[in-house]
Amino acid sequence: MPASRLRWLLPLGVLALVVLGWDLVVRLNALPPYILPGPGLVLETLIADRAVLFGSLLVTLRVTLLALACAVIGGVGLALVFASARIVELSLFPIAVILQVTPIIAIAPLMLIYLQPDTAVLVCAFIVAFFPILANTTLGLNSVDPNLRDLFALSGASSWQTLRLLRLPAALPYFLGGLRIAGGLALIGAIVAEIAAGSAGQGSGLAFRIVESGYRLNIPRMFAALLLVSLAGILIYLALSLVSWLALRRWHESEIGRMR
Numbered sequence: 001m002p003a004s005r006l007r008w009l010l011p012l013g014v015l016a017l018v019v020l021g022w023d024l025v026v027r028l029n030a031l032p033p034y035i036l037p038g039p040g041l042v043l044e045t046l047i048a049d050r051a052v053l054f055g056s057l058l059v060t061l062r063v064t065l066l067a068l069a070c071a072v073i074g075g076v077g078l079a080l081v082f083a084s085a086r087i088v089e090l091s092l093f094p095i096a097v098i099l100q101v102t103p104i105i106a107i108a109p110l111m112l113i114y115l116q117p118d119t120a121v122l123v124c125a126f127i128v129a130f131f132p133i134l135a136n137t138t139l140g141l142n143s144v145d146p147n148l149r150d151l152f153a154l155s156g157a158s159s160w161q162t163l164r165l166l167r168l169p170a171a172l173p174y175f176l177g178g179l180r181i182a183g184g185l186a187l188i189g190a191i192v193a194e195i196a197a198g199s200a201g202q203g204s205g206l207a208f209r210i211v212e213s214g215y216r217l218n219i220p221r222m223f224a225a226l227l228l229v230s231l232a233g234i235l236i237y238l239a240l241s242l243v244s245w246l247a248l249r250r251w252h253e254s255e256i257g258r259m260r
Contacts, residue, residue, distance in 0.1 A: 037220040042227060045220040053209060053221070057228050060190055060205040063118075064236070067125030068179075068186045074126075075133030075182075076175065082134075083141035083167065084159075093138075100131035104189050108196035117197045121205070124193035129186035136178030140171025176244040183236040191229060206232075 019039050025031070026038040033041055046053060078096075082089035104124055111120035144167050152162045194207030206225050213222035 034217055034219050037223055041220050042223045046224040046227065049221055049224065053206070053224055053228060056204055056206045056209045056225070057232060060187070060194065060207070060229075061232060063121050063125055063190045063194075063205065064183075064187045064232070067122055067190065068129050068183055070122075070126050071129035071133050071182055071186065072179065075130050075178070076137050079134055079137035079141060079171075080163075082138050083163075089138070096131055096134055099127050104128050104192050105196070108193045111193065112197060121190055121193040121197060125186045125189035128189035129182040132178040132181040132185065133175065134178075136174040136181075137171055140174030141167050143174070144170045173244075173248060176240075176247060180237060180240045180244065183240045184233055187229070187233050187236060 023039050026036055037045070078092070082093065104127065107127065108120065108124050111123055114120075115123060148166055149162070152166055157165070190205065191207045194205040195211055197208065206229050209225045210222050210229075213219070213225065
């Protein structure tokens, strides 16, 4: 069996076993839906409440993708500044680290005080997605082979030519690695901020539906919303992995032959 096919079949097989085990636990113990709904009931709820749940999914995805786009623009832009001015990196990088290590669950309620709910959710998602892109891109820009840098200098290349032809291509794998991490973190940040907003009675994303379902003891809908969150995270990761493969498959060793 080809390795690429096996790479897909193994996770699907494990997932099928998990779902089967979940269904058996519910059936053998005759668990009521308000304790643990079975996978069939969750799927039925997902279909029955699709108008509400998929509308909330679109809200969460919009915030996540917008936050990720802002993180890419801000992270790459600041990384270029860091790479060109060491004193700026020494001055500002600790602030970025502080934002990264501060729990987003602690920041979200403060954001809701000073900002509109939609803006607060976007800012929280941006904060957690920003640092991986900044850190990885900065590392890539600073990881150029010194021999190649000297060769460009001896050839009389300008700073712009060195950046465009050497440093940016060298940083691309690092950036794409940070992008895959940031995609998941942006979704996590959006969900955490939406939970805080939902606890305050505001919001319309998937996390708000989870909070709402918990208050109403509608556990099947809660599981259906959680399922959509997981599927959204998987979709984002697969999409960004595809982007990485398309960008690197012809020249970088990390992706050459990966899909064979």
